[in-house]
Amino acid sequence: xxxxxxxxxxxxxxxxxxxxxxxxxxxxxxxxxxxxxxxxxxxxxxxxxxxxxxxxxxxxxxxxxxxxxxxxxxxxxxxxxxxxxxxxxxxxxxxxxxxxxxxxxxxxxxxxxxxxxxxxxxxxxxxxxxxxxxxxxxxxxxxxxxxxxxxxxxxxxxxxxxxxxxxxxxxxxxxxxxxxxxxxxxxxxxxxxxxxxxxxxxxxxxxxxxxxxxxxxxxxxxxxxxxxxxxxxxxxxxxxxxxxxxxxxxxxxxxxxxxx
Numbered sequence: 001x002x003x004x005x006x007x008x009x010x011x012x013x014x015x016x017x018x019x020x021x022x023x024x025x026x027x028x029x030x031x032x033x034x035x036x037x038x039x040x041x042x043x044x045x046x047x048x049x050x051x052x053x054x055x056x057x058x059x060x061x062x063x064x065x066x067x068x069x070x071x072x073x074x075x076x077x078x079x080x081x082x083x084x085x086x087x088x089x090x091x092x093x094x095x096x097x098x099x100x101x102x103x104x105x106x107x108x109x110x111x112x113x114x115x116x117x118x119x120x121x122x123x124x125x126x127x128x129x130x131x132x133x134x135x136x137x138x139x140x141x142x143x144x145x146x147x148x149x150x151x152x153x154x155x156x157x158x159x160x161x162x163x164x165x166x167x168x169x170x171x172x173x174x175x176x177x178x179x180x181x182x183x184x185x186x187x188x189x190x191x192x193x194x195x196x197x198x199x200x201x202x203x204x205x206x207x208x209x210x211x212x213x214x215x216x217x218x219x220x221x222x223x224x225x226x227x228x229x230x231x232x233x234x235x236x237x238x239x240x241x242x243x244x245x246x247x248x249x250x251x252x253x254x255x256x257x258x259x260x
Contacts, residue, residue, distance in 0.1 A: 051083065053085045054084060054141075054161075055084070055142010055143050056144050056204050056205060057143070057204065057221045058087040058225075059112065059224050059228060060112070060225060061225035061229070063087070063089035064104055065089070065093035065096050070087055070225065072089060073089045077091050077094060081101065084142060112144075112145060119172075120145060121172045121174075122147070126148070126164040126168055127148055127149075127156050128148075131149075132147055136148060137150050139154065141158075145206060146168070172203045173203065176208040177210070184212075185199075185211050185213075186220075186227050187212070188212050188213075191212075196212040197213070199212060202220060207228055207231050209227050209228070209231055
């Protein structure tokens with residue numbers, strides 16, 4: 001073989017080897033980060049698990065798609081839509097719900113407004129503090145009915161929603177806590193003020209649910225409709241209404257006026 005030819009072939013082989021090596025370094029192997037989705041041993045993450053719930057847990061007892069009672073087909077399926085929790089009777093329901101999501105959320109809103117209207121604790125706007133008109137502006141925020149003096153107040157409400165919902169919670173506790181309908185914790189059945197110490201007040205769907213301790217809160221949030229029903233049934237059995245004391249005072253004044 002021609003010595004010059006051998007030299008040329010050797011140089012070409014060396015150049016090709018260097019080229020392949022540089023390509024390998026330019027494209028390093030991508031490895032999943034430990035603990036990230038897809039990494040070896042990492043748990044599967046549902047789309048809704050990374051989204052934090054805003055406001056109350058889903059307060060209704062039925063599936064918004066089928067109308068069936070939650071729990072009738074096993075553990076309910078929970079989804080979060082823009083921070084709002086919705087529960088379904090089975091895995092087949094969320095895709096159907098999401099096909100017309102806005103319209104279906106509006107239907108939930110209608111049910112929530114109807115359910116919570118008589119329990120609303122304020123006659124003033126939580127934003128301005130002014131008296132509500134005969135027909136206030138109503139909307140649902142985090143599964144909670146909110147009443148304002150006008151739609152123009154909504155933007156201010158959203159800017160500081162935690163503060164305003166907190167004010168609503170406080171009003172619920174003040175109104176319904178004066179003559180609370182249950183004498184024991186609906187979760188543990190422990191009497192209030194016993195060994196567990198001071199009672200813990202939780203507000204869901206504009207209802208006060210009084211518990212013996214913080215540990216019971218997770219049970220209430222796991223099945224809020226169950227505990228809402230317990231409070232409502234106790235109130236119904238006793239004939240109590242949220243404004244019962246206020247109504248009695250008005251009646252008392254009316255009787256006095258009639259007697260004059």
